[in-house]
Structures are given as structure tokens and as C-alpha cells.
Amino acid sequence: MSTGTRALELLGLLQSRRHWPGDELARRLGVSGRTLRRDVDDLQAIGYPITTTRGTGGGYQLGPGASLPPLVLSEDEAAAVVLGLKEIASGAHPTSGDAAVGAMAKIVQVLPVRIRRRIDSLRNVVTPRVDRRQAGVTDVASLTTVALACRDDEALRFTYRAPEDRVSARTVHPHRVVSVDQRLYLVAWDLDRTDWRVFRVDRIDGPVPTGERFARRELPHPDPVEYVRGRIRSMPARYPVRATVHAPRERVVREIAHYGTVTPVDDTSCEVYIPTPSLDWAAFCLAAVEAPFVVHGPPEAVAYMRGWGERLLAATEGRPS
Secondary structure, eight states: OOHHHHHHHHHHHHHHSSOEEHHHHHHHHTOOHHHHHHHHHHHHHTTOOEEEEOSTTOEEEEOOOSSOOTTTOOHHHHHHHHHHHHHHHTSSOHHHHHHHHHHHHHHHTTSOHHHHHHHHHHTTTSOOOSOTTOOOOOOHHHHHHHHHHHHHTEEEEEEEEEGGGEEEEEEEEEEEEEEETTEEEEEEEETTTTEEEEEEGGGEEEEEEEEEEOOOOOOSSSOHHHHHHHHHHHSOOSEEEEEEEOSOHHHHHHHHTTTSEEEEEETTEEEEEEEESOHHHHHHHHHHTOSOEEEEEOHHHHHHHHHHHHHHHHHHHTSOO
């Protein structure tokens, strides 16, 4: 392996884990301890903020520096990359979302403080998406802290804001951050409840790593995304919306398969159940099918749909609603 190739592999390993014992890192690279120290010295000389500790428990760690390493990213590029990754992480594609969270965690942990502050100030002026399904933009620092705790198998403390402003202190063993239906969720083992829990990342405040490492448990489902979907469906809904849609089941399923259940009535109609905390989201799902439908309940949903329809009709007639 050439020196340049080995340097790139060394950087990748340092970014993949918080701390590497020297002997383990040398073994992964297939070099002697002396060669490893020389490679680290070379990277430090060109600006990479690698911290070296000696003695028992010593090793190497990639940390934040006073400036960005040369030939990597300018401040403008760093801010653009992190903000872009944050948008992707909250997007509709779980694979891209996972990759974005991992990449953002690697980048943010080595950014100088002044650039982190700049990114935090920019998040308040970013133009929101028109799509109403898009969740609120998650705080960069909080998301990075949660993602790194998942990566390092490190216990995490935070305050969680549940629906209806219920606030609780949580200590968890974080497992994975996943993107589901344009929201980010943390899957974690809750130490106080001694059970798995799913937390919306945008409702997590002040996450702090405790420094305690843990042995990773096996998730009850092999697919973290499907596990989160199942937990969401099982949660009590503020509005259990029920409707009949006059379209074949296959067509309806394509639009709302992840947000509710579809039961066929006959070849041309089906019953739809959408448990949701937001009536506008249920209205959007049903309207997206582009087929006639009748809302049966709850009463709030019937009234909301009627009002929505009246406003749309008034808009086509050119008179104020």
C-alpha cells in the first residue's frame, strides 16, 4: 500500500470511530507502530487535528481544529455541505438519509467552532420546502451529537418533548437514526423504561453523551425503518381518520401505503384508515389519490375536509373564502 493510499485509509478509520488504540489502528493498517506514528505526524503537519495520547489507554482521535485542514473545504463550502446534508437527512429516501446523517456527523465533529456557529445562524433563514410533509429542520449540533452517540455506542441523556407539551428526561442507549416519511427518528433502548423506544429527533433537546459505553442490543426487527414505521402505526392517533375511496386498492396503496391501511370493498373502491396527529396531512393523503372519496369520521375530520373544500371551491370562483 502506497503512503498516500495508507493516509486516506488512516483518515477514514479515524473518522469512523471516536478513539483508536494505537496497536489496533496499526494492525488495521498493516503497519508497525513506528510507521503509524510517522503517518500521523505527516497528517498533523498539513493541518489535520489528530490528538495523540500516550500510555495505558492511549491512542489517536480526530478532533476539532482551529481551522479547516488545507485542500479540503472552504468555510462557505463547509456550511453549504452541512446544510445540504441536513436537508437530505430529512428527505424522503431512507438510504440517502442514513448516508447524510453519517457524513454530517463526520464533517461537523472536525469543524472549527466559528463555522458551527455560522451554520446554526443560517438554519433560521433557509427557505423551507413547499411540501407540507417536510418536518422542521433539525438542529445541526443536536443531530450530530445523537448520530455520533449511535456510532460510538455511547449512552445519551436528553430532554424529550412529547405531543401535548409533555416533557421528560431520558437516558438511552442509542441504536440508529433513521429517516421515515421525511422525519428523522432515533431508535434507542430506554434505560428507565427498560425497553426499546422511538424518538423524533426534532423533539430531542440538549442531548449530552454520558461517556458510558454499552454493548449493542439486537433490534427486535431486522429493518430499522420498518421497525419505526410499525411503532408509528401502533401509537394512539389524535385523529383516526376513516374514509371510503372510489378507486382500486392497488392505486390507493401506492399513495398512502406507509401512512394508513387500505381494505378493499370491491374492485373499484376501498376503505381507508389513516391515524394521524394532523388533519391537513390526512387531507393531503386522500386528495393525492385523485379519486372521489367520502370521509366518515371523526367529526373533526369531516368538518376540516368540508372547510378545505369550500376554500378550494371559492378560489376557483374568484371570491374570497
